[in-house]
Amino acid sequence: DFIQALKLPGSKDKEDKKPELTESERKKLDIQETKKSLPVFPFRDDLIQAVRDHQVLIIEGETGSGKTTQIPQYLHEAGFTDDNKKIGCTQPRRVAAMSVAARVAQEMNVKLGNEVGYAIRFEDCTSERTIIKYMTDGTLHREFLSEPDLQSYSVMIIDEAHERTLHTDILFGLVKDIARFRPNLKLLISSATLDAQKFSEFFDDAPIFRIPGRRFPVDIYYTKAPEANYVDACVVSVLQIHATQPLGDILVFLTGQEEIETCQELLQDRVRRLGSKLKELIILPVYANLPSDMQAKIFDPTPPGARKVVLATNIAETSLTIDNIIYVIDPGFAKQNHFNSRTGMESLIVVPVSKASANQRAGRAGRVAPGKCFRLYTLWSYKHELEDNTVPEIQRINLGNAVLMLKALGINNLMKFDFLDPPPRETMVLALEQLYALGAFNHRGELTALGRRMAEFPVDPMMAKMLLASDKYKCSEEAVSIAAMLSVNGAIFYRPKDKIIHADTARKNFNHVGGDHLTLLNVYNQWRDSDYSTQWCYENFIQYRSMKRARDVREQLVGLMQRVEIEMVSNVSEVDNIKKSIISGYFYHVARLSKSGSYKTVKQNQSVTIHPSSALFEDLPRWLLYHDLVYTTKEYMRVVMEIQSKWLLEAAPHYYKPKELEDSTNKKMPKTVGRSTRTD
Ligand code: ADP
Ligand code: MG
Numbered sequence: 001d002f003i004q005a006l007k008l009p010g011s012k013d014k015e016d017k018k019p020e021l022t023e024s025e026r027k028k029l030d031i032q033e034t035k036k037s038l039p040v041f042p043f044r045d046d047l048i049q050a051v052r053d054h055q056v057l058i059i060e061g062e063t064g065s066g067k068t069t070q071i072p073q074y075l076h077e078a079g080f081t082d083d084n085k086k087i088g089c090t091q092p093r094r095v096a097a098m099s100v101a102a103r104v105a106q107e108m109n110v111k112l113g114n115e116v117g118y119a120i121r122f123e124d125c126t127s128e129r130t131i132i133k134y135m136t137d138g139t140l141h142r143e144f145l146s147e148p149d150l151q152s153y154s155v156m157i158i159d160e161a162h163e164r165t166l167h168t169d170i171l172f173g174l175v176k177d178i179a180r181f182r183p184n185l186k187l188l189i190s191s192a193t194l195d196a197q198k199f200s201e202f203f204d205d206a207p208i209f210r211i212p213g214r215r216f217p218v219d220i221y222y223t224k225a226p227e228a229n230y231v232d233a234c235v236v237s238v239l240q241i242h243a244t245q246p247l248g249d250i251l252v253f254l255t256g257q258e259e260i261e262t263c264q265e266l267l268q269d270r271v272r273r274l275g276s277k278l279k280e281l282i283i284l285p286v287y288a289n290l291p292s293d294m295q296a297k298i299f300d301p302t303p304p305g306a307r308k309v310v311l312a313t314n315i316a317e318t319s320l321t322i323d324n325i326i327y328v329i330d331p332g333f334a335k336q337n338h339f340n341s342r343t344g345m346e347s348l349i350v351v352p353v354s355k356a357s358a359n360q361r362a363g364r365a366g367r368v369a370p371g372k373c374f375r376l377y378t379l380w381s382y383k384h385e386l387e388d389n390t391v392p393e394i395q396r397i398n399l400g401n402a403v404l405m406l407k408a409l410g411i412n413n414l415m416k417f418d419f420l421d422p423p424p425r426e427t428m429v430l431a432l433e434q435l436y437a438l439g440a441f442n443h444r445g446e447l448t449a450l451g452r453r454m455a456e457f458p459v460d461p462m463m464a465k466m467l468l469a470s471d472k473y474k475c476s477e478e479a480v481s482i483a484a485m486l487s488v489n490g491a492i493f494y495r496p497k498d499k500i501i502h503a504d505t506a507r508k509n510f511n512h513v514g515g516d517h518l519t520l521l522n523v524y525n526q527w528r529d530s531d532y533s534t535q536w537c538y539e540n541f542i543q544y545r546s547m548k549r550a551r552d553v554r555e556q557l558v559g560l561m562q563r564v565e566i567e568m569v570s571n572v573s574e575v576d577n578i579k580k581s582i583i584s585g586y587f588y589h590v591a592r593l594s595k596s597g598s599y600k601t602v603k604q605n606q607s608v609t610i611h612p613s614s615a616l617f618e619d620l621p622r623w624l625l626y627h628d629l630v631y632t633t634k635e636y637m638r639v640v641m642e643i644q645s646k647w648l649l650e651a652a653p654h655y656y657k658p659k660e661l662e663d664s665t666n667k668k669m670p671k672t673v674g675r676s677t678r679t680d
Pocket of ligand 1: 038061062063064065066067068069070099100102103299318319320321322323
């Protein structure tokens, strides 16, 4: 007996004692044990008491300590959901909201969407019964429009506050205001890093609740010289770790879907060629556009003897915690939206991460055991080239959407809004100007009837305007299809390495002379005509899941169109009308071909190039409208269409002067190459 009592927990003996457990009972038990092992668990009662004692509480704790998944459950157990009120928890990222909600539903043994649910843009997985609701910060921002006092919530948790996304930053000001006249609303601001003091000061010196972290040491390695191609370097590093290091999973930080797919293919290729010489390597991607069942795979335990490598965007930096990561590979880059307030142009670019980010990434290797982080840059770079902190989004992106939302909430003097860090004045002014040109504001800066309708749509103001304008041009059906397709763009065409020629031929069949927007419309309409067939997608190298999502988004948009009383009508053959409604929203995004054969944006005179993925890549029409810009080696226009300059005057008479659009050579450049096109 004495010996028995001294046995260490976790020894073999423990498992032998419960042979009568079924699989699902065992799983539940595992979950309970995992819950108890989280760093936040010993603080459960103190935390509940602190929430009872204070209206606003700042919570600081390492990533993975259980803040997001456990705190809402604790508060629910403590009775905060008793009066038919909900606990809300915001996440900057869609993927995190979905994945965390799924996890909590599982822990509470309820069906996702019932007691525990999530809401993200275009997808509401909650019900009347929902008491714990995860949502993106953008979704909560939007909820203020229908419920300005958040009356249905007893607790609101602004989670991942350190991410400082635009919406989270604006939420700080909004919830602070509400807390003043709703004393029974509890507010938790939760953050992974050292910003707690700053948040505390902003919220009138709210107390800080610190959850002590548990972090094992992480050895950091740098490269001796900069890497020319960091995706290749990642592949090599993964294989080296796999061949030489003890078992333990690997997390690789890449910048986006394309890069992740490239890396995945290269790795699979190399592993296949090495054959049985290596232990099993399970390669799993995770990025925002990945279907959720695929995302969930990263949480599956690694089988004994195998190794898992997760290829992730910076979503895995703090939002998602994958257990058992021992090795981190960090090339040191991330994708960011950047708004240039001098030119008024916004572009997606790959930038070096900050030191704070790099350290977060490294920390992911030390959650369960001492780990290793391989930085694919030099120590010198780290010391001299990386910024200390990431600039908050509010100071570097276009504020059009945020400004429209705030105005719709009745906040008239934006310059006086309570910002944690105010946006640059010029950016604010540009947003106001843009909304004026779109017709959302009048010359006094007040919301117009059009602006109010635009605010109904959870999309940026340009797209909202395009949708509303489709009423006038009698093509609302087409406009919602295009908008829905743009929301999944980048994940529509499937291009497997071994079938590139077939895939490209299939893709060309959809090309529309009018441009990429109409090509997307073609894809959607043909899929619809196939009765939304999976087989059709397969045959045409189209990604079925993306199409399914486009269809869901489309349905939501149709609902919103009905809410603003726009009749759904179709006129697919009037291509010019479809184009005109797009221009009504996107007249800012126009470039003209110059004599030298390159494109310049009309107002700002900036050089831009057609993205190689465009069907118009070799066509070079005189006037082009683009959907967005992405900067890699050059400023690329993605999703472009040909327009006539006179349409710009029609769409935006306040914005364009006839003189700016004068054009003696209103013809195409000669370089047109014959390509298969379809106009149906
Ligand atoms: P924090 O918010 O403090 O970073 P979380 O509450 O997100 O911590 O994570 C706590 C634990 O829950 C981690 O060990 C994580 O691995 C686990 N977890 C979170 N989401 C899932 C999921 N979808 N599946 C399995 N485990 C998960
Ligand atoms: Mg969290």
